[in-house]
Amino acid sequence: KPQMLQNVLLHDVVVLVAGGIGITPYLSLLNDLLDVPCATTKLVALHWVCREPELIRFVRRQYFDPLQQKESKTSSTTDVQLSIFVHNTSTTEGGAGGGTTTTTVDEFDEESAVVVMGNDDGYNDDEEMKEPEALPIGVPFQHSRYFGGGEKWLGFVVYCMIVLVGFWSLLYAASRQSHHVFSRLWY
Structure with a gap:
């Protein structure tokens, strides 16, 4: 004190x-x-x-x-x-x-x-x-202004797409062999 x-x-x-x-x-x-x-x-x-x-x-x-x-x-x-x-x-x-x-x-x-x-x-x-x-x-x-209704849903969808692409990019970069990423995602 x-x-x-x-x-x-x-x-x-x-x-x-x-x-x-x-x-x-x-x-x-x-x-x-x-x-x-x-x-x-x-x-x-x-x-x-x-x-x-x-x-x-x-x-x-x-x-x-x-x-x-x-x-x-x-x-x-x-x-x-x-x-x-x-x-x-x-x-x-x-x-x-x-x-x-x-x-x-x-x-x-x-x-x-x-x-x-x-x-x-x-x-x-x-x-x-x-x-x-x-x-x-x-x-x-x-x-949050994304859940206020009206035309705000488009911004929320764009935000989600950016997050998903970023997550996939991190997953791809963290993998040592890129073909293993595709097999994990699709099978």
């Missing part, structure tokens, strides 16, 4: 990524980070991917809310800006089912897929962003 804190204090921008219960070591790290004055570290962003809304509510209530209060009290003594992004990936009726929206920690509910604490520059909370089709390509945690 002390070594993690020392490593964080060496950098001006730190991005931490956790999944599910793997958030545990970072909770104490963030708490300790606000206690230590540091001139180097300016921004710490924590991205937590979790599919259990109950766990998100518990961690928010027990850790993030007190951490947010502590950050507001120590903001005059420390220059560290703390941003926490909670990606709710649950597929239950209460969850967002893979869409990506942004709210503040105070406004968290089961419909939210992303909960943000701290500075939320670059994010908007428009209603149209709640639909997976409205998300730009490359946004994490979005549904």
Whole structure:
């Protein structure tokens, strides 16, 4: 734990990524980070991917809310800006089912897929962003666009053909004698 804190204090921008219960070591790290004055570290962003809304509510209530209060009290003594992004990936009726929206920690509910604490520059909370089709390509945690229906099946077929040709090429190249590949495939 002390070594993690020392490593964080060496950098001006730190991005931490956790999944599910793997958030545990970072909770104490963030708490300790606000206690230590540091001139180097300016921004710490924590991205937590979790599919259990109950766990998100518990961690928010027990850790993030007190951490947010502590950050507001120590903001005059420390220059560290703390941003926490909670990606709710649950597929239950209460969850967002893979869409990506942004709210503040105070406004968290089961419909939210992303909960943000701290500075939320670059994010908007428009209603149209709640639909997976409205998300730009490359946004994490979005549904596959191949299974959306319509004309998208052609792209999926082309993708499958490319994968099959690539797989066959690897099989052919891995074989020492090329005529053995044909006999394995056809007989």
